[in-house]
Amino acid sequence: MYLKMLQKRRSIRKYQDKEVSGEQIQALLQAALLSPSSRGQRPWQFVLIDQEEVLEELAEAKAGGSSFLAGAEIAIAVAADPEVSDVWVEDCSIAVTHIQMMAEDLGLGSCWIQIRRRQRQNGESSEDYVRKVLALPDRLRVLAVVALGYADEVKEAYELDELNYDKVHYNSYGQEIPN
């Protein structure tokens, strides 16, 4: 059931030294390409990374929150052309979510690494750095890099009865849905 998968998905930052198969990679990319987008413009570009040296370089993309990328089996960078869509951030965010849920379905762990609006230790923009490492055209903006691999850490699934139901309103803000 999809809800069970949503409960089980957790951000995984430690990965086994175990190969992600070609079929799995294909499914991850297909999931990304199947994402809905505003006006069907599909402004995105996806870069699959499986070279250890490139993963290690990308691990230095941010001052914090990206170092574990060096231990990932693969990663997918998600970028877009803002000239193609003014809502590329939304479009790319959905694509990242598709990748993460596909990963969950394939028994893989994943973690979103935010690049847009982030900086490196030396103050350089994370986007500029990733653009350089991946030889992306200047016109492309970089939303995120998704780290992927078989999990080497155990994280508890979320319980449905522990969700923040106070974030949900009924017809008018502040009104609870009756039981």
Ligand SMILES: Cc1cc2nc3c(=O)[nH]c(=O)nc-3n(C[C@H](O)[C@H](O)[C@H](O)COP(=O)(O)O)c2cc1C
């Ligand atoms: C927009 C966004 C940006 C995120 N950026 C990072 C990041 O740069 N590094 C990281 O380790 N985790 C990042 N995360 C993962 C969150 O920290 C994680 O989803 C959150 O703590 C909840 O944990 P869970 O994914 O296990 O439910 C990001 C998640 C989102 C949605």
